[in-house]
Amino acid sequence: MESIISISDLGKTYASGLTALSDINLDIHRGEIFALLGPNGAGKTTLISIICGIVTPSAGTVSVDGHDILTDYRATRSKIGLVPQELATATFESVWAQMEFSRGLFGKPPNPSFLEQVLRDLSLWDKRDAKIMTLSGGMKRRVLIAKALAHEPQILFLDEPTAGVDVELRHGMWEMVRALRASGVTIILTTHYIEEAEEMADRIGVINEGKLGVVEDKNVLMNKLGKKQLTLTLQYPLELIPTELAGHPLELASDGHALVYTFDAQQEHTGIAELLRQLDQHGIGFKDLHSSESSLEEIFVNLVSEKA
Amino acid sequence: MNLHGIRAIYLFEMARTWRTLMQSVASPILSTALYFVVFGAAIGSRVGEIDGISYASFIIPGLLMLSLLSESISNASFGIYFPKFSGTIYEVLSAPVSPLEVVIGYVGAAASKSVILGLLILATARLFVDYEIAHPLLMVSFLLLTAITFSLFGFIIGLWADDFQKLQIIPMMVIMPLTFLGGAFYSISMLPPFWQKVTLFNPVVYLISGFRWSFYGVADVNISISVSMILVFMLLCLTTIWWIFKTGYRLKN
Structure with missing residues (x-):
């Protein structure tokens, strides 16, 4: 299978001396849904943050679609959309203004009809003029997803996408993720909800104490270890x-x-x-x-x- | 170059300005107008002329500089500090924008806002005082250069600060005293000889003096020294920002 992300010997030690990641080697296949499982503090968010450019690695290399994340960051970052774990959104801006901001920030020319479609797909079109501070937690989560999709990424990182989201919305998000995968987007998600990984993932990686343990096809993993x-x-x-x-x-x-x-x-x-x-x-x-x-x-x- | 990215940051920051119009524009204009009423009209009529210029006119460049410095710093520092505080900085850090493009977006917006404010204050001053600008082109250049330089400085403060107190401490404890003691309300030739020498260590003296020269053609220090000082400070700020982005200090780790 063709890999879209290649991670080699990746390590991260923070200035405090804490080693968050060590010797990570992983290939993400194009078009798959990859679930990264691990307890709190295992290094999941650090790994995602390095690939997206938010955290600088201490060792190793990462390439995205053949481009190095450090030397060719424009090419790699323009292909990636990130939905962070925290509900970090501009508070006073409207949903529409934030969509335009995200698209522009990632170097894409304005495309109102595309942004409209993204908002409609996420049932946010009616809220396009609402200030983000007036939205519910579930809607804010969807705004974050919409913002991550605003620049038409090929790879989408979902860091705990359904944390604090009710069951109905969670199922709606799963459907959306499947639809994205069907359109060719590669999806990497971290989750605490094992049910989520079991439901959606093609492959699963288990990370603990900064080390990647098992990386396996979900069905094989369940057969092998179940x-x-x-x-x-x-x-x-x-x-x-x-x-x-x-x-x-x-x-x-x-x-x-x-x-x-x-x-x-x-x-x-x-x-x-x-x-x-x-x-x-x-x-x-x-x-x-x-x-x-x-x-x-x-x-x-x-x-x-x-x-x- | 990611021009769409620069535009997005610039427009986002300017939208913040329009959203907080009372705080960002009306308030500094009102406080400057009060300075003109108190120091220009009420006290100024008793002070007489300085270097052949009426006191009310004399204080215009200093007052303008006072607002320009504090607004440039607070706009730029808040602009970058708030995304760090709220967590939305992740989007800028994960976007295909270079450090230079980020700086152009944030600092460009902060400087634009300061220049607009400066021009509004200048127009407000006209309501109270008659003045002429001897070197309008140089005045505008000085305005731009100061706004950009101190917005860069504010951007550094915003990157460095990890709480709201730190955001305020340098504008309040350093910039404000230096501006008041930098000849905003007096000519340094009015000081005793010893303090005339000491005051030359205050970089704001050079800014106010140079700016006043562009208005009235008179200055405490040579105009070329004033321009050089501000360029040196700008270079220092740019170097510091370059180092911050290179090392990821307070941004990436």
Whole structure:
């Protein structure tokens, strides 16, 4: 796959001595939705800020569509739109004035019909003359997205785009992001909502303590790291797991009314057949069984805690 | 060159001026008018002439300079400080604009506003005092040069400041006293000999003296020294700004 952003050996140490990023190597593919996951302070925003030109890297290189972000910053920045995490907008300006400002700042000639379309797509057209201070938090968030799109970027960074946004609006934003991707825009998003990454991302990168851990196709990641659980609802509750079954990764649940067996779905022998045989041998009957997959959230928590 | 980018910053800043018309234009004009009433008409009639010029006319260049310096600094410093304070600076930093283009946008708007204000004050002065401008072209050049230089200085203060107090401290604690002691209301030849020498260390003396020369053809110090001083200060400001953008000081880290 052709990469649109190439990051090599990137590092950032702040003047305070804090190392926010170290040895980051990553390629973002053209046209994909890439989700960057990580706990607070992991380095997600620093990484985005370096690519966008807000923070100067201490080491390594970043190229955007073949252009270096430092030596050829005009070319790289004109291709990028950034929606920051904080609701940082001019307060007293109208939505329309801010759209014109953003487009001009990125070197594009005025194009009212394009700006109108962006505002309509984000349901902001009716608010074009409203001062930004009069808008709700959700609308301000959409204004930030509209501003980031005002110069027709090829790459869009969304730093926690749905933080503090209600469910309906969140789903609306997901649709908008998919539509943007369909139009050829590459999207990189950071999020705390694992559900968001699970719903939208093509690939996922997990960053923790300034280091990039896993970078993987979302489905592959879920298959590779996702664990399955088999829950058996027992006919008679158990007080303890019988010692004969101690070799199995079993847990008692629901006050002894259920046995939970965790297994790796990727392995050829899951051990389920053996477990069921042993249960039968020891006269432990069950009246129901069901299996479940771990969510991306659980995978993420596991990854982060393994690194810690 | 990103001309659209420069235009966007310039228009954004000028829009702020029109939005705050009372604070940015009416207030300095009113305070200058009060100076003319108090010092020009009421006290000035008792002072008599200085260097052959009526006192009310004599103080015009100094008063104009007082407003020009304080307005240039406050416009430019607030213009860049506020985006840093509110977080909207991210957009300028992530845009394909060079440091020079950012400076032209912000400083150009601040200087434009100061020049407009200066001309309005000059027109207001006409209501109270009769005056002539001996070297109008030089007067306008001086006005422009001072507005640009002190807007550059204000821009540095705005970049340096990390709270509102710092934004005010240099205009209030340094510029205002230097202007009052820089011959805005008197000729330095009126000072005792020792203080005449000391006052030459005040850079504002050269600005006011040069500006007064463009009005009346009389000056405390040679006009070429005045022009050189302001050019040197401008160069210092430009160098400092270049260093700030190069290192990212208070901007990028």
